[in-house]
Amino acid sequence: MKKIIDAVDTIVDQALDGMVIAYPEYLQRVEGTSVLARRVPKGTGKVGLVSGGGSGHEPAHAGYVGYGMLDAAVAGEVFTSPTPDQVYAGIKAADHGAGVLLVVKNYTGDVMNFDIARELADADGIATEVVLVNDDIAVQDSLYTTGRRGIAGTVFVHKIAGATAEEGASLATVKAVGDEVVANIASMGFALTSCTVPANGKPTFELGENEIEMGVGIHGEPGIERMPMMSAADLTAFLYHRLVEELALVPNERVAAMVNSMGATPGIELAIMAGHLAALVKGSQLSLEKVLMGEFMTSLEMAGASLTLLRLDDTRARRLGAACDTPALRVVTH
Amino acid sequence: MKKIIDAVDTIVDQALDGMVIAYPEYLQRVEGTSVLARRVPKGTGKVGLVSGGGSGHEPAHAGYVGYGMLDAAVAGEVFTSPTPDQVYAGIKAADHGAGVLLVVKNYTGDVMNFDIARELADADGIATEVVLVNDDIAVQDSLYTTGRRGIAGTVFVHKIAGATAEEGASLATVKAVGDEVVANIASMGFALTSCTVPANGKPTFELGENEIEMGVGIHGEPGIERMPMMSAADLTAFLYHRLVEELALVPNERVAAMVNSMGATPGIELAIMAGHLAALVKGSQLSLEKVLMGEFMTSLEMAGASLTLLRLDDTRARRLGAACDTPALRVVTH
Amino acid sequence: MPSMKQVTFRDLWQRFAELVHENKSVLNDLDAAIGDADHGSNMDRGLEKAVEALNASPEGSLRADAKLIGMTLMSTVGGASGALWGSGMLKFAAALPDAPEVTWADFVNALGAFVEALSKRGQAVAGDKTMMDVFLPAMVEIQAQLSDEESLPASMVRLADQAKAWSDGTRDLVAKRGRAAYLGERSAGHIDPGSLSSAFWFEALAGAVGQQ
Amino acid sequence: MPSMKQVTFRDLWQRFAELVHENKSVLNDLDAAIGDADHGSNMDRGLEKAVEALNASPEGSLRADAKLIGMTLMSTVGGASGALWGSGMLKFAAALPDAPEVTWADFVNALGAFVEALSKRGQAVAGDKTMMDVFLPAMVEIQAQLSDEESLPASMVRLADQAKAWSDGTRDLVAKRGRAAYLGERSAGHIDPGSLSSAFWFEALAGAVGQQ
Numbered sequence A, B: 001m002k003k004i005i006d007a008v009d010t011i012v013d014q015a016l017d018g019m020v021i022a023y024p025e026y027l028q029r030v031e032g033t034s035v036l037a038r039r040v041p042k043g044t045g046k047v048g049l050v051s052g053g054g055s056g057h058e059p060a061h062a063g064y065v066g067y068g069m070l071d072a073a074v075a076g077e078v079f080t081s082p083t084p085d086q087v088y089a090g091i092k093a094a095d096h097g098a099g100v101l102l103v104v105k106n107y108t109g110d111v112m113n114f115d116i117a118r119e120l121a122d123a124d125g126i127a128t129e130v131v132l133v134n135d136d137i138a139v140q141d142s143l144y145t146t147g148r149r150g151i152a153g154t155v156f157v158h159k160i161a162g163a164t165a166e167e168g169a170s171l172a173t174v175k176a177v178g179d180e181v182v183a184n185i186a187s188m189g190f191a192l193t194s195c196t197v198p199a200n201g202k203p204t205f206e207l208g209e210n211e212i213e214m215g216v217g218i219h220g221e222p223g224i225e226r227m228p229m230m231s232a233a234d235l236t237a238f239l240y241h242r243l244v245e246e247l248a249l250v251p252n253e254r255v256a257a258m259v260n261s262m263g264a265t266p267g268i269e270l271a272i273m274a275g276h277l278a279a280l281v282k283g284s285q286l287s288l289e290k291v292l293m294g295e296f297m298t299s300l301e302m303a304g305a306s307l308t309l310l311r312l313d314d315t316r317a318r319r320l321g322a323a324c325d326t327p328a329l330r331v332v333t334h
Numbered sequence C, D: 001m002p003s004m005k006q007v008t009f010r011d012l013w014q015r016f017a018e019l020v021h022e023n024k025s026v027l028n029d030l031d032a033a034i035g036d037a038d039h040g041s042n043m044d045r046g047l048e049k050a051v052e053a054l055n056a057s058p059e060g061s062l063r064a065d066a067k068l069i070g071m072t073l074m075s076t077v078g079g080a081s082g083a084l085w086g087s088g089m090l091k092f093a094a095a096l097p098d099a100p101e102v103t104w105a106d107f108v109n110a111l112g113a114f115v116e117a118l119s120k121r122g123q124a125v126a127g128d129k130t131m132m133d134v135f136l137p138a139m140v141e142i143q144a145q146l147s148d149e150e151s152l153p154a155s156m157v158r159l160a161d162q163a164k165a166w167s168d169g170t171r172d173l174v175a176k177r178g179r180a181a182y183l184g185e186r187s188a189g190h191i192d193p194g195s196l197s198s199a200f201w202f203e204a205l206a207g208a209v210g211q212q
């Protein structure tokens, strides 16, 4: 394992301080915690948004703290959900009297730790709601199991729920909007290489020179199957058709898309996927109104990509296009 | 070689179209060329800025096309400087009657191809100037050789010269400002892994599990030496002290810095470097006024990073902070 | 009726921490196969802190120790196991009398509260391929042992062996809860890491009881 | 006085393109050691297009062919070698009479213009570890051959061998120009890729002249 670090157990702490060094206009660290909150807090009476999870998904989640998106991000150890006390510190930092929405990716660890934090907030009289993101369609949903995982589509929830909160909507409304986004996103990704969890020191899995892991999770969890490597056209089509089917998109509907790098995949490869995506969207007579392309939800240095589709309506389209100003996503309106 | 591509020889062409798909508000492709130009061109009478070079450095260079930075970016094959006809097409796209500044990284191929393009522009009556960027201090300068390479510091030239052009300055002034930036930047990087040039199909070099290539170029060119892997603290200090010495920075001077990923290095590792950087800057009693952290000038999927320091004065600081709106760099002023 | 002294309780956690530490990469590797490769690191991080906290805390009651362990695990482990072990141990503490020595029955009762907290928090049932596949049958055994004549040390050694076997038994299961559940059928063929660390807890218990 | 027909000139470029294509990864590997691993890909891309363009172009004059080659290389190779071969061949064309067959003296004269263009564009001198380390001595030899009695085919075979040796000789040099110059002393010990592709050009010339 070759990484630019000093010691495995100080990675997250050091990285949090480093984020503040790099983005002092945006971020401040809540003293003694692993919470990064807005440098300039939102006005009183507006709903706060908190997200978080294990580290190693940069720019998620602190990269989305700022005007129009999150109020605080809570970081756990690499790929390990944060503990309830940390989440609770995030809730307090984000509370401006109108309650706090927690955007949680559907992993047992995250769900339980955020739940315990909510119990703490409850005892302190801070109202909270949760939006549970489960956009990864690689994993079959089932009543009997944990359900689907949350992956890159989470960023759309941050953006649209964040814009709603900025408008001054109530906690119930912001939650409802978040849930609606979740109901209209689907994502799926694949890995060309594994990542190496620092505390583990070796790649989580091994792939042959001609193999990919299809439907991989964002923590190096295995996906649906090992497949032979495919062309960019085939990879994009493979994901795209499943997403369209899952969302039951029909001609003339409007969509936004995200072409997300797992970490190591270079920009030119994402752009090639974006090109195929546009052609596929055209082929299904959908209207592609927005593409987010780049690193949004990574898995350390994993090579690979994920594709997300979001069904748009007027309101979601407007909120997706609303101004925001965060370290990782800035929408400039003219 | 496992890459998300369709065929080696269509990579750049497809990626250029994909960039337009992802950033339709910012970019358009000049028909039949490898030039991406601003969707909404700059007003008449303002100096145009063109940069470019081989592909594989994304978001460089098309990522910097937009308000406050470049007017057109010219893409060559992966790691191969673009041909004169393409550069010339870029010049024509960027010309709004006040001449065009070419920001060229100091590589023989780029220099010669941009020179030939200038001869073509000259014949057509378009005034051009060149700013030659040679910020890589790993390579010793010498009158008898090609001089130093241009690497990530180039982005500071785009930003500051771009802001100057947007102010309505003359071609001579924009060039002078660009040259002044070049005189005040120094960069150096290292690689933890090699990248794989698609046309070549295998890693350009091999590094042992405990080896790094110090002073590596952005095309996988070897650097100054193989060194054993170091801690983040030592790596940052190694680069930092050389940069400070090269720029002869003295206490109380003001600097901006860039912590640039070579491609695969995750955000947390960059943030750890940023933390060390801030401590080092403090130790030398310099004032760190701006940090750019992320992927600015990559080498495909190479793991590693580079550090750039830029000496600031009032004017450069103001222009660095001026509003800009491009795919890869957006400065929102409030 | 046997009892448990505070020193034995601390010894149990010291042993548990050591077992997890020694098997950190074994646990990570199991997690790599069907999860995210961090279960060993998570438990090790938390247990190291918990033992540190115990050592720094004046001796008083098992209940205070259990609460300290719960709070420490809750705030240092993270992930699914942190929430489970953390809330479990807090309930364990709440169920214990506040004394430097408790009866074996008190201890078993508190363990019942622990397992109940896990069920509530995690919603896993037997066969879901989680740590419950060790704790649920172990609870039955340890309760049965209460009325048994077999010596406590011997029965705990037997329980530790059984726990190891129950953990091994998760290999054939298809996960229904936790991160491994996302794999569906592909989760079969690998031991659940949380069940193995749980078996270590029973190994530690046997060791501590054997020394008392 | 020997001459060169258009068919021979085209044959030369056909052969050159084939040699580069066959040795594409050899050239890339040499470039990987001291540059950016693309010299073979660059030259191959351009030469394939140049030969395509020649085949699609009606026969007329060597000058038109040379110009077509220059334009094609200029707009398809890229990098240092694209600028050099491109501008070199345009000057080569300009120096040739506009005829379907030129004298050998005309050809050598045009080659002089080619080398001069390379010098001007690239500023490299002998010993800088570039393609000039083949073209500069080759120019001296080929000019001397003009007044020699040795048969042209035989002397071109000898020149091709010499070109190979000159290319090999770049191994010991420290690069002063081009991307390899950034390596300083570390550039020694590797053959310059551009010198080898240049040697292929002389091999192609010998082959074409031998067939004519």
Ligand SMILES: Nc1ncnc2c1ncn2[C@@H]1O[C@H](COP(=O)(O)OP(=O)(O)O)[C@@H](O)[C@H]1O
Pocket (backbone or CB within 6 Å): A079, A080, A081, A108, A109, A110, C031, C035, C036, C038, C039, C040, C042, C043, C078, C079, C080, C081, C082, C084, C118, C121, C122, C123, C124, C129, C130, C131, C132, C177, C178, C179, C192, C193, C194, C195
């Ligand atoms: N819902 C649940 N109920 C009981 N145990 C669970 C549950 N979810 C996960 N576990 C246990 O937690 C273990 C994983 O812990 P760990 O790897 O530390 O957390 P994470 O899954 O968040 O990375 C699993 O092996 C399993 O035994």
Ligand SMILES: Nc1ncnc2c1ncn2[C@@H]1O[C@H](COP(=O)(O)OP(=O)(O)O)[C@@H](O)[C@H]1O
Pocket (backbone or CB within 6 Å): B079, B080, B081, B108, B109, B110, D031, D035, D036, D038, D039, D040, D042, D043, D078, D079, D080, D081, D082, D084, D118, D121, D122, D123, D124, D129, D130, D131, D132, D177, D178, D179, D192, D193, D194, D195
């Ligand atoms: N200034 C120069 N003068 C002459 N030849 C040069 C010069 N610079 C580079 N070359 C030649 O070009 C070759 C490299 O070409 P290529 O790899 O295609 O371009 P790039 O260096 O831009 O990647 C070198 O091996 C060398 O022979």
Ligand SMILES: [Mg+2]
Pocket (backbone or CB within 6 Å): A054, A079, A080, A081, A109, C036, C038, C079, C080
């Ligand atoms: Mg985890």
Ligand SMILES: [Mg+2]
Pocket (backbone or CB within 6 Å): B054, B079, B080, B081, B109, D036, D038, D079, D080
């Ligand atoms: Mg090149």
Ligand SMILES: [Mg+2]
Pocket (backbone or CB within 6 Å): C031, C035, C036, C037, C038, C039, C079, C179
């Ligand atoms: Mg885990």
Ligand SMILES: [Mg+2]
Pocket (backbone or CB within 6 Å): D031, D035, D036, D037, D038, D039, D079, D179
């Ligand atoms: Mg090269």
